[in-house]
Amino acid sequence: MACGETERSGSTTRRPSMNSREERTEAADGRLRSLLADGLKQADLPPTGVAVVAVGGYGRGELSAASDLDVMLVHDNRLPDVGAIAEALWYPLWDDGVALDHSVRTVEETRDAADQDLRTAMSVLDARHVAGDPSLTIRLRTTLLADWRRAAPRRLPELEASCRERAARVGELSSLLEPDLKEAHGGLRDGVVLRALVATWLVELPHATLARLRGELLDVRDALHVVSARRPTDKLLAELQPDVASALGLPDRETLLRRVYQAGRTLAHTSDIAWRRITRARAVKTNRRNRSPVRPGPLLTPVATGVAISDGEVVLTPDARIGQDAQLPLRAADAAAQRGLLLNPFTADRLSREFLPLPNPWPDEARRLFSALLGTGADLLPVWETLDQSGLIEPLLPEWAHVRCRPQYSPAHRHTVDRHLLETCVQASALVRRVARPDLLLVAALLHDLGKGHDGDHSDVGAAQIRQIATRWGFPPRDVATLSLLVRHHLLLSETATRRDLDDPATIKRVAIAVGDADTLDLLAALTEADCRAIGSVAWTPWRASLLARLVERVRSRLERGAVPAPQPLDAAQRLLAARVAQSRELDVVVEAGGDGSRVTVAAPDRVGLLATVAGVLALGRLGVRSASVDTIDDAGISVWAVTGDRPDPAVLRERITTALAGGLDLAKRLGSVDDAYAKPGDAIPPRVRLVPGASAHATVVEIHAKDRPGLFYRLCAVLAAHDCSVRSAHVSTWATEAVDVFYLQPLTEPDQVAVIRALEAALAAG
Template identity: 65%
Template sequence: MPPTPAFSPAPSARERLTQVGRSRAARTHAADERLRTLLADAFAETGTPPTAGGVSVVALGGYGREELSAASDLDVLLLYDDRCADVAGIAERLWYPLWDDRVALDHSVRTITETSDAAAADLRTALSLLDARHVAGDAALTIQLRTTLLANWRRTAPRRLPELEQSCRERAARVGEIAALLEPDLKEARGGLRDGVVMRALAATWLVDVPQANVARLRSGLLDVRDVLHEVGGRRPTDRLRADLQAEVAAGCGLPDRDALLRYVYHLGRTMSHTADIAWRRAGRALAGRSGRRTGRTRPRPGPALTPLAPGVAAVDGEVVLAPEARVGADPLLPLRAAYAAADHGLLLAPHTADRLGNTPGTLPTPWPAEARRLFTALLGTGPDLLAVWETCDQAGLVNDLVPEWDRVRCAPQYSPVHRHTVDRHLLDTCVEASRLVRRVYRPDLLLVGALLHDLGKGGPVGQGGRDSRDGRPARPAPDHSVTGAEIAARLAPRWGFGEADTETLVLLVRHHLLLADTATRRDLDDPTTIRRVAAVVGDADTLDLLAALTEADARATGSAAWTPWRAALVGRLVGHVRRHLERGQVPAPGPLAQWQRALAREKLPGVVVEPPDVDGEPFRITVVAPGRVGSLATVAGVLALARLSVRSASVHTEVRVEDDTGVYADGHTEGDVGVSIWTVAGEPPDPAVLRERLDAALSGRDRVAPRVARMDAAHAARSARRPADVRVEPGASAAATVLEVRAHDRPGLFHQVCAAVAAAGCSVRSAHVSTWADNAVDVFYLTRPLGGPLEEAVAARVAESVRAALDPEPR
């Protein structure tokens, strides 16, 4: 199967990669010639030709496969039998010259029996020996060894293949999958070179048909990239495609940039993974059938029986194939029926069937008929079984007929470590997650199609990702993927046969798929303006349900950090407020302090209460009572930062304390207003008594918090690159306060630093909300004048500039 056109290297790149492959072949040829010369020299004194001396030099592993890279070991077996009188002397004459040449040598000296025993004792050794290749000496001896090893491997396959499959699973769990790693290990990761070796071993069992030409092509592509990686790595070669080397490796491969390199590697790895999945599935059925025949549980049949599944589609031996009456090319619904039948029944869509459908596709009319739309949305709702079927269709070129824009996201990397998969795989994972939520919404089809479309605005043509070659971040402002995705949805939905109203809903879902998550974590949910703005976007409760389900599916598909109980609770609270506004016109009002919090405000300052988290590792609340003066919030934020606590949100309430008959308050203060701040933080819950002591020292001035926080930030900055902060005022976000949004590189003292800058400008913080993704933070502050109310426009601009200057003191 040739590469998808999007991944076919340009002619210049093909020429460069061809040169890399030739260099690999030349290294193998040179090693062969060196060993032949050394063996001939060893036999020269005896007058006996090496071909008749009971000794054979055999290449194993990567050397046996003729895949020597510049950093590869020379894996060599000196095979002998009882005709050889001085095998030790011959070995010395082989190994010592190589050691003198500083060749990395992995050598062994064995008889056929000893070699067979070593293969039986160790699975990795057995795989290496399956690639044994004759180099020099007695060729008949090498042939005898290969015949013995292959016979033993086929005989013991029912016992050894489960062990091999388990080792592959463990390796994948330990190292990860090539297409899910920003720095993939080209050898050990799932879909890498090691899996290509495993496919050769599976083919050698004769139990399963493996497309060996395709596997060889995939291995060759990965080997080319690895060879260039070893060249770039210099004296410390690595199989891990490190981010700091990717731009150089891309140039060495003749590819335009890091983005194109990763897409190419991801495509090779994903195709290898898919091929391995199919091979293991078929091997499992073959082993089960062999076991059944051996125990007499089943009777041999003259041939596999076809089980009809749908018009033109049938199942046979665990795979979906075309029925004899199928009208390929004349029935445009046939590919959708075959794909849906496979996913719905949890079967494999036979690759040869998908290839046949891809080579002679029927053309669906535009707009699609209702049955095509039904099959398509039903396929998207089949859950985890969608993934393998979609991949088979994509490998056969069928997906482009269904989703013409799929090229822009296929294997597109996502450089945020929050995302665990490429863009296309994330879209499919979102469909899988959405399939579990379809009973929550009135139109499951719109939810599933929205899940497929929501990030389709990401990506772009290969080599045109608009990314900086050094770190993968955008080199110039990229268009909002939600806006681009909405434009794509507006084109595709009518093509798929959705009416005008449904198309508008799909466009809304794609355009605003981040609305609920962003609002819940970055806005004050008790501010009526927040609720009214969200309600104005969604329009009605049914659309709100669709958007809420899409938000959850998207977050769950992103990774564990994106949908925590805390985030889920915030989104749920927002959805509840918006629903009440849509259905009853109600808007939330800030709730009063709890009785225990008001009582805490009457005690000696500062007061501290730590509420343990409901779930270990989740954010928890800390209530702090401190003197009601400008700057107290910044001081508390600094103390929390020094306690290694990450702020997620903070709200401030003013409480008037009651004096006694002497005119003095219980703790000696003469100011009547105190601030009750409620913090949601993440980290290890502190001892309340210790935290109170630290707050008391900081608020009284005995402990200068700001310099200590600055030193902690400086140490953090030394370990990571910092980019300029983006500080902006969000007009109209609240009627009662001025909303200031700060986007900056995350660091322990960021929240403290912003609070201090706001206090220095004479403003008060009513509430604050923090959203952190990887190393990027979005902090949103609701600012008021000292006596309440939003800031004047000119004052707000000056405050924004003050915060910007505090975060980036050096001129840009």
């Protein structure tokens, strides 16, 4: 049962000889069979009513060079001296120096032990017959499995809590520099848990894939135990990694770590999916048992073109144009992350098999969807992992393959390069209301370390890469230049704040020249904070934060902030339409193709609440407003909207707007149910409402930053209408998931300004 020794000669390490797990298990089985036969013969007993049963890792056939032998002697309580049989088994093994974890129990005693202790229950689920009476082992296994399934509603919460505690305490296998192959999240222990979940019959999992991944990690553990002279350690220490890699025939420690990380990522992702589904299955069973009055929702709830929710997961609708609609994977991913739901893995696999590449450059809506996905906070992580596991990330970002599971050997970093980039996006999502362009912040967060692992300075390499990527993704040249600057200088503020004299004007001037303007400074400051927070508490301390804030404020004083966006002037056709409506006093709607969606122009006799009504009707039609401009000409209000979604019928829009203006359509009530029932509740980032003094000599200008959602613009306009505010013009834009709305209002007195600001804040807080 012993493995070959590691042989050393000077500084040269020979590849150790490793017996296979199958060989070790077979040797142990043979020894126990022989010992039981001898014991029964000496006691003059038949081989009935007693069985040697392997449990735990031995039961699964996973013996390593340093594994204990987990053995149960099971009997039917009719043997005259079961103790003598046990001694005939245990003492020779102890004499052989075998590490033994043993017990002597009846079937009922085993059931009681499993009922009282979760670890015992998990271990005996893997019971395997070794010697003696096979019928006794069969009865043991069937009884224990039936008990486990019956007790699942009671035992699974305890098991899930223990898994979460272990993950928080040990960390993730896929991001540790010295990973614990057994206890880390995504390690061998989670593989055992997944087997137990399958045994409940509440979830189905890919058995072949799980067996392969566990086998890969077990191979690494076998090599680890050999090179560590059979010490019972599961931690892949840095000093042992080169020898373990050599033992496995791998070229270096980085190749070893990337193999371990990839296996751990897949196991962890499978585990997370399994627990989500287990939780939902338990909730459904509880409702049925309690005869809950809550009626189940529809089988499919559409949430976007070709995308729906089914049983708590995002799937495709039957009419989805898979293989024809290039933006379908992005819509599905965004719908899942925005709502904190699981992107169904089978759906992702199908999208990958029938993937239709996006055009080069990407359409505006594809770019918006991708940026919105990056801004979904922690809910980005499971959705991105599903996309990556199914092969959907590389067609969107081929450069991702270079950083996937790439180790970072700096002790300050907690994560691999790819996971650090995603964690930076998570941190950046909380800072989007500090910047004028949330989409640029999120894209820079994803790509700022993409140059790591290449020759040369990773900031310079990344800046060149992002120019190519951003151009491919359809960003205009000015945005490409900004993104490249952010990546090239993503360490500038941090290094300057901690290594330079902030009282020296030359220091401030150098940073100001590099950054260029205040809006870019805000982006770089937010990226710096997100990057440091993603690294961990070592990189983001109160001291570092105060230095960075001091530097940013001094640089900002040298720079001019970009102007508040003002509406684009109306073109000749729109002015003609406004003039015609002003004369006829009848509402008119024009719909044209525009970009990735439609351009809707609405002209009507001007009145308070007109803008809110139009915004509400568009939201009811499930049209996503990406930008809008509003103006008043000759007593006619004219608004131009860039919307996404199915192209609307102008006659239908005209009828609905007319009905709503006449009071025949309760927009507030109807909008309350549009998508809100399926959206992720709450918004951890407070909205931002501010007056912009000096932005206009003839208007009060209000700027609002908030999370975009159905009916948002309607609610804002309704508040302004309720306060009798005349909207002279407005500028609406959506970046990623963030709406930035600027209203030019007829001049307000100072008390009215305060009242309007408070009312807008209250409306946003109420959702």
